[in-house]
Amino acid sequence: MLKQLQSTLNWRGFVAIFGFFLIWYLACVLKLPGFAEMANPLEVIQMFVREYAHDDHYWLSWVTSFQRVLYGFLFAQLFGIPLGLLFGTNEKFRNLFFPVFELLRPIPPLAWVPMSILFWPTNESSIIFITFIGAFFIIVINVFDGVRDIKREHLWLALSLGAPRRVVFLRIMLPSVIPSIAVGMTLGIAITWDVVIAAEMIASDSGLGRLTWEGYVSSTPEVLVIGMISIGLAGYLSTKVVNTIESKMMPWRRVRR
C-alpha cells in the first residue's frame, strides 16, 4: 500500500497536495464566494483533535456505518451469488424469474428508502435492506455473466475426462465464476458506501452519513469536513479489505506473469 502511494506520489504530487490545502485555506480566509461559511483545514484539524479524536460518539458512527455496510454487503453476496448461478445454469428458473429481476433492477437503491421504512420493522433493518439492494443487483448480474462466459472447452474437457456433474460444478464452474464474483464485490462495496451514506442522511440518527449531515444542520462546517474525510477513509479501507479477500480467492491470478 505504501509502495503504491510512493509510486504515484513524486515531488509534483506533494506540491499538488500542499497546494490544494493552501488554496482551500486561502479561499476560506479571504472569504471567496461560497467559502464564507466554510471551515479552513486548520480549524478542521483543531476541531478533530479537541473534540472528536477521543469522542466515543464519533467512533461509534464509524462502527455503525461499517456494520450497515458489512451486513448489506454480506447479505447481497449470500443471496446474489446463488441467484446469479441459478440464472446462469437453470433455464427454467431463468425464464421464470429473470423478467421480475430485470423489472426491479433499474430502480435506484435510494428510491427504495420510503418503502423500505414502511416495510421493515426497525430503522436499522430498513437501512441494511437499502444497502443490500445497492450491491445485490450488481452481484447477481456479474455472476450471471460469469456463468455465461465459462469457456465451453473447460466444461467439455471435464466431461470427457469422466467428471460427474457435481465435480463439474464445484471444480470447473465455480472457479470459472470467481473472477466475476470478485468484480461484483469490488463494484458492490463501492456502491454500498454510496448508498449507506445517503440513507443515513435521509433516514437515520446515527452513522457517518448522519454525522456529516448534522455538521451542516448545526452550522458547524468543521464537522461536515470531518465527516466527509471519515467517509472517504472508510470507503478506501473497505476497498482494500475487499481487494485482499479477492486476491486470496484467486491464487492463480497473483502469480500471473
Add this chain to the structure above:
Amino acid sequence: MAEGAALNTSEVHGTKSENAGIWLDQVSKSFASPDAGTIQVFQDLSVHFEPNQLHVVMGASGCGKSTLGYLLAGFISPDQGNVGLGPNPVRNPGPERLLVFQETALWPWMTVLDNVIFGPKVRGDADAKEAKHAAQGLLTKFGLADFADKYPDQLSGGMKRRAEIAQALINRPKVMILDEPFRGLDVMTREILQEYYLDLFEETRQTTVFITSELEEALFLADKIYIMGDQPARILDIIDVDLPRPRDFEVTVSKKYLEYKERAIERLFQSEES
C-alpha cells in the same frame, strides 16, 4: 509397415493402452445460424480412421474440421448417422477418446499437476498417490517436472501444449484427437513440438486424428492425409503418405515428400475452384 504395427497394442509410459479405430457413418449435422438460417456442415459424411495410425485431417479454416473433431470426441451429436469407436457406436464424451483443443483448455485455477491428475482422480481409477506418481512420471517425460506446482498462466505456449497432451495421455485413451494443437506457436516451438509428437506417436502407435490447416505439418506427421472441402464438408482425397518412420525433418527434402506435396496442393486448388 503400418499394417504390421496395427496389431500391436501401444505402450504409454509403461502402461498398456488398447487401441481402436474411430469412425463416422453417414453423419449429417447442421447448425442454426443467426443470419443465415441453418448451415449444413456435414451431409452423409462417412470416414473410417483405422487403429494405430496417425491420420491428419487437413483443410482450409472454416471447412468444418473442428466440428469433425467435436463429433468424434462426442461434444456434439450428429443429427443423423453414427459416430463409433471400434465396433460400437458412441454418444457422449468419454475418456477413451480425448481431444486436445485448439486454444489452451487447461484450467487456470489448478496447478499443472492438478490439471494432469484430474481425469484419474475424478473417475477414481487410481488412488491419489498412484495418480500423482503417474502424473509426475509423465511430466518428467515431457520436460515439465519443475513446473508441476505452477499455474498454467506461468507456462509458455509450448509448455502448455505439452501439459495438455500429458493431461490426455494419463487417461490412456484409445484415440487421441488433436485440433490444430500447435496453431499460434512460433515456428521454432512448433517444429520442436511436431518432432516431439512424432516421436511419441512412433513409440506408442496411438490411434491419432490430427487436425491442421498446414500442409507441411500434415505431410511431416501423417500416415494418411484426409483433404477436406467445405459446404457441405466432405473428404476430397485421402493420401497415403508412405514416408519412412521414424521421421525427422530431413524427410521434408526427399523426392517422395515433394511429390505428395504437389498432389495435395493440386487437390486443394481443385477444391477452391469447385
